[in-house]
Amino acid sequence: MKHLKTMLALAAMTSLTPPILAQNNIIDQQAASMARDKGLSDNVGYDIIEGLTTEIGPRQAGTEAEARARIWSIAKLKALGFTNARIEEYEMPTWVRGEESASIISPYPQNLAITALGNSASTGEDGLTADIVYFPTLADLIAANDADVKGKIVFVSHAMKATQDGSSYGAYGPARFVGPNIAAKKGAAAIVIRSAGTDYHRNPHTGNTNFEEGVAPIPAGALSIPDAENLERMLARSKNVKMALKLTPKNIGMQVSGNVVADIQGSNPKLGMIVIACHLDSWDLGTGAIDDAAGCGIITAAAKIIADSGKQPKRSIRLLWAGAEEVGVWGGRDYALKHAADNHSLAMESDFGAGKIWAVDFTLADSAKDVSQAIIRSLAPLGIVPRRQAAGGGADVGAIIAAQKLAIIDLQQDGTKYFDLHHTPDDTFDKVDKSEVQQNIAAWAATLSIIANYEGELKPE
């Protein structure tokens, strides 16, 4: 019964939402609740996702489409009332897709759905034909003798499973991240992998792969999961399966990419600003709705709720719509370089789709415990639970976090369905659920309301 009594006492406190004293700082729980509840009926976030996917669509880093997206973004951020909206350009090496096809030549001729992985080499216009050598897992490829791989098309068919926290990407992603490099070092002619994804549609999942310095890239593609399973069935019947592969991507050298940055000015410039990030670039196959127009919609709508609250926040809030995340986080690194002298205190990022937030993680100063408690209290009505693990930030805020040892809050989205869509043609606006986006915005707005008005130390010791 003791536990129940504590719960009831806490509930009573919450419903009264009194100002809570924390280290000479008043946390206005009621303002956070108001920001949260505005988020639940927000239209700004969903409209950004709709606009970016409709008016721009795919926006691969370094291409003309990404440049159009930056112009679109500046206009949108200015129209929403953010100050100092600007483009910060940089250059980066750019790889673009060519033609792509794969077919089984024998013993069971038919076409397979394939897409090239970013940084794949070209097969040349004539393509290449070779026997398949099959490895059920990446570990099997690693253990293979070079002689068994040499001159062949390696097929790695790991089967990724869905997880709420996306941890399966860490477990199964390496077949994409490093599989091609390993196959290249063993002398493979090319590699095809089962897509790092969890759907059953004829849409392969692209994404970058990287070859070590000194390793000559080989053609590297991902088969859709139905096609990978079809190929597995063929290999169960015959050890002599021959594939014709054509991938003609190109490296087009250094191209212009850029970040879009905008601010809400805080009332106390001495307090380190909060940087909130999403990424503007997207893979070319889909329209980048969940990856990551959703993130840009969510963080921007939440920040606007703070800007429109009638009370200037104490800390500045900086929006970073980063460029070139997909192809190596060029935007995040450029931001950290160009803004090394700026005073940041805390970073947050939204880049895991449009699904509901289910958990919150913190990496804050010990002295800021009341901040995390106030946030947990604010998020509870949204079905969000605290976890006992440190926040990690995200790709685009990684460099600035490392450089300035920032505090971090992660609002963890449910990723159970994320890898159905990730890096596929299916990443389109229709996959976005408005009420889930609003739940995200509500959580972000409540969190920003609390941290932007907190004057104590946020950075962990």
Place this chain on the structure above:
Amino acid sequence: MKHLKTMLALAAMTSLTPPILAQNNIIDQQAASMARDKGLSDNVGYDIIEGLTTEIGPRQAGTEAEARARIWSIAKLKALGFTNARIEEYEMPTWVRGEESASIISPYPQNLAITALGNSASTGEDGLTADIVYFPTLADLIAANDADVKGKIVFVSHAMKATQDGSSYGAYGPARFVGPNIAAKKGAAAIVIRSAGTDYHRNPHTGNTNFEEGVAPIPAGALSIPDAENLERMLARSKNVKMALKLTPKNIGMQVSGNVVADIQGSNPKLGMIVIACHLDSWDLGTGAIDDAAGCGIITAAAKIIADSGKQPKRSIRLLWAGAEEVGVWGGRDYALKHAADNHSLAMESDFGAGKIWAVDFTLADSAKDVSQAIIRSLAPLGIVPRRQAAGGGADVGAIIAAQKLAIIDLQQDGTKYFDLHHTPDDTFDKVDKSEVQQNIAAWAATLSIIANYEGELKPE
């Protein structure tokens, strides 16, 4: 309580499964139950679907792949013990897909996922570029002035909804069946439709369209549903949307297609045989798993259960794995021509996917009421209900039914998800649920057990 008593009495009768006397015919309800229960653990049907999709894959009518599929089918049917397995060839005009792409040129440049409809004209290698003229429904296109359509790319964006019985195909399919012909007559440069489908994947739905004699075909394509909705959003912003379209299909003239036919010999040759049909050809985009390897697996496994029952059936059962259904039911018509002199009594067809059977319809002689009652009783444990509507048969048995006024039984499959996959790249083996296939086979085996051993008149008066 009267109703409950009737039910209990019926249940008692069923559990005893006594022979039921019908017009001098004994219906062996127990044999039907045994056939049904064998179906529930059948492997033959699922293996056929697996084999055809793995070893052949897509098998478009008139192509070399369909010819390979016929050879595969003969070997399979012989191995399963069917007699007189043979190929019956015919010729038919053949249309094959070329390159296909669509992109919005202005005001919101991006690519859209498109596929050509069967019988589409070619845009030529250079493609064509024109303004879109938008019609939310086919009725709007029909009502349009020629002047508003002339030289433009018509876009018809009807939104098909899923139904259990597939009736939405009748309601929304005409935009594909006749929309291109109507647009051509009004002088359109081309037509793109929202796919006749119910999914949200970037996989357009192909399928035949037909141009009237004397109407010059125009290029005709289907957009995936996410792309059709994206185009609708663009059109909501601007009346001036320009599309570049490239479709380069070709008519390659008369080609060889063919039916695969095999038999189970009945003990009484005077009784009209039962013809059971599926179709072997499939659209080129998927591997034809649900359309219609599933049908061939289901009917064949059920027939084999009868053949293996230890008792020769009285009526012969003929399997028709028809060719060229998708492109105009050439196989079904050829069968009716070549077998006009054969004595048929009843026809059944499986061509609505791999989903569970939920209803049964009959068109039988009035005197055969005990047959339908026995079948209903046999199917009840499978969750199958009788409907008060006449059976209609199917595409491939349509011609022989009409020629010989055959009795018909329709085992109606649940089509709620069928139009997610129909005619798309996503029609692949992984979409097939083995237990649902087994439920189909169980229903077919029970039904065949009853009708193949019934000596009375089946044909309706």
